[in-house]
Amino acid sequence: MRVLNLICHQRNMNSVKYNREGDLLFTADAGGKIAIWNSNTGELLGSLEGHQGAVPAMCASDDSRFMVTGSGDFSLKTWSLENGECFQTIESGLPADMVMSNDSQYVAISIQPVMAYKSSIQIFKYDKNTGLLSDEPIQQILKSSEDEANGLMGFARIGFSFQDKYLFATTDDGHLLRYDFEAVLKGDFTKRENIRIHKGVIRDIQFSQDKTYLITASRDRFSKLIDVETLKVMKSYENMHPLNTAAITPLKNYVLIAGGQNAKDVTTTDSKHGGFEIKLLHKIFNQELSAFKGHFGPVNNIAVSPQGTSFTSGGEDGTVRVWFFEPSYFNYEDGL
Amino acid sequence: MSVQADTESKEIVRRQITEKENGIKEIVTYSIDLKTQKKHKTVQEVKPLVFVRRTSPTIEARHANWKKYGKNALETTLEKSCLLDDVNFLIGKEYTDSLKLEEANKKAVSKGPVKKCATCGGDHMNFNCPYRKQIKNQEKLQQQQLMANSETKHIAKDGSEIPTYELYSTKKTFLTPKLKERMDKNKELIESGKEPLSTLEFEKLEEDKKTLFISNLSETVTEEDIRRELFPLNGFDRSKIERINLSRDRKTGKFRGMAYVVVTDKDVADACVQKMNGVGFMYTIINVETLATKFRGNR
Numbered sequence: 300m301r302v303l304n305l306i307c308h309q310r311n312m313n314s315v316k317y318n319r320e321g322d323l324l325f326t327a328d329a330g331g332k333i334a335i336w337n338s339n340t341g342e343l344l345g346s347l348e349g350h351q352g353a354v355p356a357m358c359a360s361d362d363s364r365f366m367v368t369g370s371g372d373f374s375l376k377t378w379s380l381e382n383g384e385c386f387q388t389i390e391s392g393l394p395a396d397m398v399m400s401n402d403s404q405y406v407a408i409s410i411q412p413v414m415a416y417k418s419s420i421q422i423f424k425y426d427k428n429t430g431l432l433s434d435e436p437i438q439q440i441l442k443s444s445e446d447e448a449n450g451l452m453g454f455a456r457i458g459f460s461f462q463d464k465y466l467f468a469t470t471d472d473g474h475l476l477r478y479d480f481e482a483v484l485k486g487d488f489t490k491r492e493n494i495r496i497h498k499g500v501i502r503d504i505q506f507s508q509d510k511t512y513l514i515t516a517s518r519d520r521f522s523k524l525i526d527v528e529t530l531k532v533m534k535s536y537e538n539m540h541p542l543n544t545a546a547i548t549p550l551k552n553y554v555l556i557a558g559g560q561n562a563k564d565v566t567t568t569d570s571k572h573g574g575f576e577i578k579l580l581h582k583i584f585n586q587e588l589s590a591f592k593g594h595f596g597p598v599n600n601i602a603v604s605p606q607g608t609s610f611t612s613g614g615e616d617g618t619v620r621v622w623f624f625e626p627s628y629f630n631y632e633d634g635l
Numbered sequence: 636m637s638v639q640a641d642t643e644s645k646e647i648v649r650r651q652i653t654e655k656e657n658g659i660k661e662i663v664t665y666s667i668d669l670k671t672q673k674k675h676k677t678v679q680e681v682k683p684l685v686f687v688r689r690t691s692p693t694i695e696a697r698h699a700n701w702k703k704y705g706k707n708a709l710e711t712t713l714e715k716s717c718l719l720d721d722v723n724f725l726i727g728k729e730y731t732d733s734l735k736l737e738e739a740n741k742k743a744v745s746k747g748p749v750k751k752c753a754t755c756g757g758d759h760m761n762f763n764c765p766y767r768k769q770i771k772n773q774e775k776l777q778q779q780q781l782m783a784n785s786e787t788k789h790i791a792k793d794g795s796e797i798p799t800y801e802l803y804s805t806k807k808t809f810l811t812p813k814l815k816e817r818m819d820k821n822k823e824l825i826e827s828g829k830e831p832l833s834t835l836e837f838e839k840l841e842e843d844k845k846t847l848f849i850s851n852l853s854e855t856v857t858e859e860d861i862r863r864e865l866f867p868l869n870g871f872d873r874s875k876i877e878r879i880n881l882s883r884d885r886k887t888g889k890f891r892g893m894a895y896v897v898v899t900d901k902d903v904a905d906a907c908v909q910k911m912n913g914v915g916f917m918y919t920i921i922n923v924e925t926l927a928t929k930f931r932g933n934r
Contacts, residue, residue, distance in 0.1 A: 346705030383704035
């Protein structure tokens with residue numbers, strides 16, 4: 300199995316994403332570095348400089364010309380990927396996650412409750428020809444008075460379902476919220492479903508390629524596969540250690556999950572004992588098929604390439620690895 | 636860096652490239668070292684690796700003309716990515732089998748230090764051995780039988796056994812140097828037809844007869860005084876003294892007026908007693924006697 304080690308980051312990884320075609324790879328870390336790679340050769344094409352804080356969230360446009368990033372210095376920036384120029388800066392809160400809608404018209408950003416900012420989801424209008432965001436959010440979802448009374452915690456991860464029908468959001472106490480996006484655009488936030496599926500923080504949600512179901516990864520050691528329309532838990536995968544991230548592979552019926560012990564506990568345990576390997580599970584039979592060993596710390600992010608031929612993992616130790624699948628991966632017969 | 640340094644000081648004269656089977660290329664380079672003017676011939680075998688990537692040319696062309704930007708991309712010419720060693724990828728049954736193998740290996744390792752009984756050789760500690768008493772009794776019986784059978788057994792006048800090499804060949808005890816010395820003496824005596832010595836006799840013979848016990852010494856006397864003045868003044872050479880031990884108070888370390896002096900011979904010791912007993916030395920009259928006579932007097 301061919302493995303590429305990408306050397307650029309020194310701090311822990313915050314975000315790893317592919318563009319739509321899967322030829323470019325974007326990585327962002329807690330030191331404020333954003334790097335753009337050729338995902339096949341591992342060549343460093345460029346790095347975006349200008350943020351003074353950690354970069355927890357970013358997203359690239361579908362045509363791979365522009366990029367939106369949010370940082371711990373309380374600003375959003377838009378970039379041209381061709382020459383690395385920043386052409387817009389907006390004051391904002393500290394983002395937790397950032398998603399662009401499927402029709403490239405809106406950018407949704409979840410804001411963490413830090414300093415004067417309240418936990419919210421802000422929706423910006425996005426111009427796909429110029430790459431500019433609207434100066435102010437067109438809609439802002441705040442927690443309702445009922446939520447405050449019930450003690451619902453802040454928004455964390457967000458995502459769009461197929462045709463931008465629903466906007467999904469997770470909270471820090473394991474709730475999954477589903478908003479009707481059309482109603483949200485009109486200012487109506489009451490059309491929503493709320494289920495509690497995890498006992499711990501949900502660290503990641505990722506959608507299948509057709510965006511009809513999603514996978515969650517939580518610190519309570521479970522990863523769950525959820526149908527978008529019915530909100531039913533279709534499968535739940537248990538792990539030995541807390542999970543940070545999970546992904547659904549295209550082409551084959553597999554699921555990748557990864558995580559590990561907390562960074563503060565790592566020094567007291569053996570690297571074998573910490574559960575830092577990435578696990579490959581069968582999506583339907585819930586059977587452990589393989590494991591990828593190589594990271595020395597907990598794995599923060601996984602992104603599977605849209606072609607399904609490789610995946611990238613970013614670790615707490617600042618390493619980024621690109622794993623290229625072998626023929627035995629594609630030829631494995633599961634009996635279906 | 637070493638590779639670069641080599642190429643700088645070398646001038647390549649000629650290079651041959653021949654293709655072999657399986658896509659392996661053989662590169663032969665002839666070069667001259669500029670410093671030492673030596674001729675070098677290096678042979679390298681190279682196998683190029685080919686990775687096929689299937690991407691659409693239009694997508695690749697989109698960022699083919701991009702120039703590199705940003706500090707990290709520009710600052711060094713070093714490659715920012717490296718190919719790691721091949722990871723052995725196992726899937727499905729192969730993977731579960733490998734896990735089982737690993738666990739089996741772990742169990743084999745984690746057994747810890749191997750227990751082995753010294754008496755019976757079983758898988759337990761020495762003191763837990765069930766056969767321990769039986770085996771020990773058997774050994775004792777065997778020894779007794781051997782002792783009874785042996786004809787060369789010597790018993791002293793006071794009834795104690797007399798050590799000889801034959802006796803100790805069956806016992807499993809450590810032979811101290813003193814014991815060896817005694818056994819050597821006994822061997823000589825037996826060979827010459829005399830009776831061997833008992834333990835007390837041996838000790839007296841060896842040590843006590845040649846040690847002098849000097850008492851009623853002045854408190855200011857030191858070891859050097861005995862060596863340089865007491866013995867030479869009475870007509871004995873200082874080289875005849877083997878060692879001197881002054882007895883001191885345990886708590887204060889003060890000299891108690893007694894000294895043990897070991898001389899080379901029994902005859903010298905007797906002469907010393909004759910000459911030095913009752914002699915004045917450093918304002919006192921000293922008593923000199925051998926330890927053998929002193930103990931005999933006590934009994």
